[in-house]
Amino acid sequence: MQLVPINGSAEISMSLSQNAYRDMSLSMKAGLGVFGFGLLMLFVSLTGASNDSPALFFFLSFGLSVIGGLIYIVPQIKKYRAGIRNNHIFFSSVMSRGASAWIIGILFTGFYIVLYWFPELISNWIRLVDPLSLILRGKSADQWFLYGTFYTLAVLVMGTRMIVKYRHSRYQILRTSSVMFFQLGFAFIIPSLLEMLNQPGFYFTYFWPLRPYSLWPSDFQNLLAHPGGLGIFMIFWGIIMTFVATPVLTYFFGKRWYCSWVCGCGGLAETLGDPFRQLSDKSLKAWKIERILIHSVLVFVTVTTSLLWLNSYFGGTILGNLSGNFASWYGFLIGSVFSGVIGTGFYPIMGSRVWCRFGCPMAAILGIIQKYFSRFRITTNGGQCISCGNCSTYCEMGIDVRAYAQRGENIVRASCVGCGVCSAVCPRGVLNLENGPSEKRYHLP
Amino acid sequence: MSHLVIIGNGIAGITTARNVRKRSDRKITIISGETGHFFSRTALMYIYMGHMTYEHTKPYEDWFWEKNNLTLIKGFVQSINTDEQIVRLNDGQLIHYDMLVIASGSKSNKFGWPGQDLEGVQGLYSKPDLDLMERNTKNIRRAVIVGGGLIGIEMAEMLNSRKIPVTFLVRETFYWDNILPKEEAQLIGNHIIEHGIDLRLSTELKEIVPDFNGRVSSVITSQGEEISCQFVGLTAGVSPNIDVVKNSKIEANRGVLVNEFLETNITNVYAAGDCVEFRTPKPRHPKIEQLWYTGRMHGEALAKTICGERTAYERGIWFNSAKFFDIEYQTYGYVSNVPLEGEQSFYWQHPNGKHAIRIVYSANDYSVIGFNLFGIRFRQKVCEHWIREKSSIEYVLENLGEANFDPEFFIQFEKSIVGLFNEQNPQKPIALKKRRGLASVAV
Ligand SMILES: Cc1cc2nc3c(=O)[nH]c(=O)nc-3n(C[C@H](O)[C@H](O)[C@H](O)COP(=O)(O)OP(=O)(O)OC[C@H]3O[C@@H](n4cnc5c(N)ncnc54)[C@H](O)[C@@H]3O)c2cc1C
Ligand code: SF4
Numbered sequence: 095m096q097l098v099p100i101n102g103s104a105e106i107s108m109s110l111s112q113n114a115y116r117d118m119s120l121s122m123k124a125g126l127g128v129f130g131f132g133l134l135m136l137f138v139s140l141t142g143a144s145n146d147s148p149a150l151f152f153f154l155s156f157g158l159s160v161i162g163g164l165i166y167i168v169p170q171i172k173k174y175r176a177g178i179r180n181n182h183i184f185f186s187s188v189m190s191r192g193a194s195a196w197i198i199g200i201l202f203t204g205f206y207i208v209l210y211w212f213p214e215l216i217s218n219w220i221r222l223v224d225p226l227s228l229i230l231r232g233k234s235a236d237q238w239f240l241y242g243t244f245y246t247l248a249v250l251v252m253g254t255r256m257i258v259k260y261r262h263s264r265y266q267i268l269r270t271s272s273v274m275f276f277q278l279g280f281a282f283i284i285p286s287l288l289e290m291l292n293q294p295g296f297y298f299t300y301f302w303p304l305r306p307y308s309l310w311p312s313d314f315q316n317l318l319a320h321p322g323g324l325g326i327f328m329i330f331w332g333i334i335m336t337f338v339a340t341p342v343l344t345y346f347f348g349k350r351w352y353c354s355w356v357c358g359c360g361g362l363a364e365t366l367g368d369p370f371r372q373l374s375d376k377s378l379k380a381w382k383i384e385r386i387l388i389h390s391v392l393v394f395v396t397v398t399t400s401l402l403w404l405n406s407y408f409g410g411t412i413l414g415n416l417s418g419n420f421a422s423w424y425g426f427l428i429g430s431v432f433s434g435v436i437g438t439g440f441y442p443i444m445g446s447r448v449w450c451r452f453g454c455p456m457a458a459i460l461g462i463i464q465k466y467f468s469r470f471r472i473t474t475n476g477g478q479c480i481s482c483g484n485c486s487t488y489c490e491m492g493i494d495v496r497a498y499a500q501r502g503e504n505i506v507r508a509s510c511v512g513c514g515v516c517s518a519v520c521p522r523g524v525l526n527l528e529n530g531p532s533e534k535r536y537h538l539p
Numbered sequence: 540m541s542h543l544v545i546i547g548n549g550i551a552g553i554t555t556a557r558n559v560r561k562r563s564d565r566k567i568t569i570i571s572g573e574t575g576h577f578f579s580r581t582a583l584m585y586i587y588m589g590h591m592t593y594e595h596t597k598p599y600e601d602w603f604w605e606k607n608n609l610t611l612i613k614g615f616v617q618s619i620n621t622d623e624q625i626v627r628l629n630d631g632q633l634i635h636y637d638m639l640v641i642a643s644g645s646k647s648n649k650f651g652w653p654g655q656d657l658e659g660v661q662g663l664y665s666k667p668d669l670d671l672m673e674r675n676t677k678n679i680r681r682a683v684i685v686g687g688g689l690i691g692i693e694m695a696e697m698l699n700s701r702k703i704p705v706t707f708l709v710r711e712t713f714y715w716d717n718i719l720p721k722e723e724a725q726l727i728g729n730h731i732i733e734h735g736i737d738l739r740l741s742t743e744l745k746e747i748v749p750d751f752n753g754r755v756s757s758v759i760t761s762q763g764e765e766i767s768c769q770f771v772g773l774t775a776g777v778s779p780n781i782d783v784v785k786n787s788k789i790e791a792n793r794g795v796l797v798n799e800f801l802e803t804n805i806t807n808v809y810a811a812g813d814c815v816e817f818r819t820p821k822p823r824h825p826k827i828e829q830l831w832y833t834g835r836m837h838g839e840a841l842a843k844t845i846c847g848e849r850t851a852y853e854r855g856i857w858f859n860s861a862k863f864f865d866i867e868y869q870t871y872g873y874v875s876n877v878p879l880e881g882e883q884s885f886y887w888q889h890p891n892g893k894h895a896i897r898i899v900y901s902a903n904d905y906s907v908i909g910f911n912l913f914g915i916r917f918r919q920k921v922c923e924h925w926i927r928e929k930s931s932i933e934y935v936l937e938n939l940g941e942a943n944f945d946p947e948f949f950i951q952f953e954k955s956i957v958g959l960f961n962e963q964n965p966q967k968p969i970a971l972k973k974r975r976g977l978a979s980v981a982v
Binding site: 117175176177178180181182183184185186190262263264265268377378473475476477478480481482483484486487496497500514517518519521522523526527528529530531 | 550579581582585588589590591592595596597598600700702733734831832835836858860861862864865867869916918919920923944945946947948949950976977978980
């Protein structure tokens with residue numbers, strides 16, 4: 095949601111919040127009302143009251159939340175002129191780590207814990223999306239379909255908000271449309287339809303090592319076991335994307351082609367996570383931790399994958415359970431705890447890209463390519479920087495952009511996902527994302 | 540070991556300190572009274588608007604200073620004794636220096652208006668000013684801003700973000716038309732009005748009227764109109780803050796007087812940044828430069844001189860930038876508000892009034908002299924190169940794509956710009972040669 099300040103701990107934020115509330119237009123209030131009603135219905139559904147008519151309750155909860163959200167967001171086109179409007183963000187409890195942020199963080203985190211380990215607690219929600227699942231997949235829903243539905247709707251509604259907010263920037267409009275498109279089409283509808291056709295529910299936009307299974311022997315076996323050529327094509331696709339498309343595209347465009355245009359995790363961060371981007375830690379210490387962690391995960395996934403292949407080569411005779419243990423620990427620690435619980439659950443506390451920055455092994459590889467073999471950089475426009483700090487503040491990856499900009503240096507950082515927000519918020523037009531000859535990228539004054 | 544003492548932790552003082560540290564390991568002490576650490580004055584508005592907190596405006600993390608062996612002292616220098624080479628702080632502390640840099644910045648102008656010291660009336664220069672503004676603008680119904688410069692419009696945007704109605708008194712016929720040509724001044728004026736600001740051109744402040752408690756209750760304008768308000772922002776420019784040299788042997792006029800090496804009349808005493816007045820500036824250079832960029836360039840040059848490599852301050856091809864609400868402004872080279880002898884200018888404006896470009900060129904050899912850009916970003920090094928190399932207006936227009944610095948996918952205006960030029964100069968039509976993008980950049 096585009097959040098309005100709601101707590102009044104300091105005096106100023108009190109008067110501000112009053113201002114901001116008084117300032118809400120009728121349609122925004124109506125939107126919030128409808129959204130609230132939808133949420134209420136969602137919680138009512140948890141009791142099982144919805145089980146007799148899931149389609150109706152699906153509309154009342156999911157449907158009305160989405161409609162309410164859009165009614166709240168879209169009329170802001172008229173209300174606020176196009177341009178950078180980060181007003182009041184640091185007076186808002188939700189967006190600046192106040193009490194409401196902690197409550198939302200706990201709710202998000204709790205949701206992930208329930209989803210991964212206690213799905214029976216939300217079985218009534220799963221029933222709610224049965225009708226949709228039947229249409230798309232030809233079978234009833236499970237917790238992952240429920241999650242996919244939440245996820246996709248979040249990306250679509252908050253993506254709309256992102257587009258409204260940055261409607262003066264064609265880069266932001268296109269980029270956000272792209273992540274919305276890939277989430278809806280390639281991470282939700284296509285895998286569902288494949289399942290309907292009795293094919294593997296394949297995600298064409300996730301590859302090794304973000305989805306490590308893509309290159310694990312078990313996945314190969316499963317896909318090969320599928321009748322028809324599609325399974326073989328999918329194996330092929332996975333290999334090509336990891337070993338050919340990834341380096342080539344990253345060479346030409348930087349890691350952004352994936353992280354902020356295609357990836358689903360990135361897609362959620364760029365939409366649902368946008369209100370929290372300013373919370374990322376910019377300190378040098380955080381950068382040090384980032385480099386250690388993210389590369390450790392990359393090593394972890396590489397070792398796991400190698401062990402699995404070794405083991406499969408030797409028919410399981412040498413390594414015994416070792417590779418299996420590695421694999422299940424990887425799935426638990428990295429796949430669930432890191433990317434889900436912490437990665438998304440902590441949005442309101444640590445910012446929107448915790449997983450992408452500290453954990454994602456795909457980002458690690460893309461980052462190495464971006465840093466050493468790419469045509470991408472953020473160009474700094476001569477001496478125009480006034481060291482104001484907007485770029486660093488709004489960098490979701492915690493890059494201290496200003497540190498480079500104020501020295502007139504280009505920014506070539508492994509972690510940069512190319513979201514382009516630094517360039518958008520800079521009041522002096524100092525920063526520009528560009529592809530060009532790779533030799534002169536590290537330009538010093 | 541030689542001890543360098545710097546008064547003022549603004550961009551000028553800090554740039555000097557950092558660059559001296561890069562070249563030498565002498566003792567460096569920075570004394571400043573406003574804030575404990577260097578922060579970006581240019582970002583004050585964003586704190587008020589809630590885009591950032593004060594912490595975000597610090598360009599260096601707090602550990603930076605100790606790590607680089609830069610000693611920070613929070614306090615005001617009361618006096619300087621140049622014979623003994625000692626500065627005295629307001630808490631009585633005496634500090635001996637071998638070299639002294641005065642980088643004390645500016646103060647807001649007040650022109651002796653009746654009521655200028657009332658409660659609720661203030662300028663905006665420092666962090667304490669911002670904190671005061673926070674208190675002064677709580678629960679008010681209308682604010683009046685006096686003085687149509689860059690700080691005035693920032694203040695208007697700040698108050699606007701809090702939904703406080705603003706009346707903006709501007710002495711000039713068009714906003715900032717002492718700097719901007721009329722078309723640009725009008726474009727920005729319209730944009731200000733679009734944002735709901737009550738812009739009063741050709742209007743001056745006559746008097747500020749108090750209520751019973753000594754707080755501002757209204758202003759009276761030069762037109763004799765009385766405008767009820769609870770806050771008055773005085774933003775009619777700034778002047779060098781020379782209090783610290785007043786009772787010393789260091790010469791000052793409006794600012795601390797220096798030569799092109801930023802040396803004062805006293806050996807081993809230098810000055811940099813806003814507080815400086817050049818004794819003999821080069822033609823077309825001002826005596827006093829009150830900008831972030833110039834403060835930084837002063838510091839860079841001065842650090843060399845201090846470290847024994849005596850270097851004249853050279854500001855290069857002039858540039859500046861600002862943002863007027865949503866319209867970004869960049870300028871390169873010289874564009875004067877009224878056309879000068881021997882100069883011609885070409886002006887293009889988008890019908891939506893949000894994008895414009897002016898190129899000033901010589902009427903004799905058609906070489907470009909300056910650019911004004913609104914809602915369009917240009918590459919500084921390309922513009923500098925064109926101006927330095929005296930490229931002709933035709934060449935520049937043909938290669939306009941080279942300078943384009945707008946983000947990817949943004950609408951490009953080159954065709955429309957060149958189209959207009961060809962319409963006005965049909966004798967030899969110009970064809971665009973370069974696309975935008977790094978691949979086109981030749982310099
Ligand atoms: C709201 C605002 C917006 C601005 N925006 C821009 C912009 O967009 N672009 C641009 O180019 N410029 C801008 N400027 C101007 C720019 O900020 C100044 O030119 C620049 O900060 C001056 O730097 P300085 O180091 O000379 O002085 P300052 O930054 O003023 O630093 C001097 C410091 O010395 C301290 N001091 C003074 N006397 C003493 C003493 N006796 N003892 C101890 N300490 C002392 C002062 O308290 C102050 O902290 C803006 C200014 C303001 C106020
Ligand atoms: S936002 Fe722009 S002006 Fe501000 S610090 Fe970053 S690059 Fe510099």
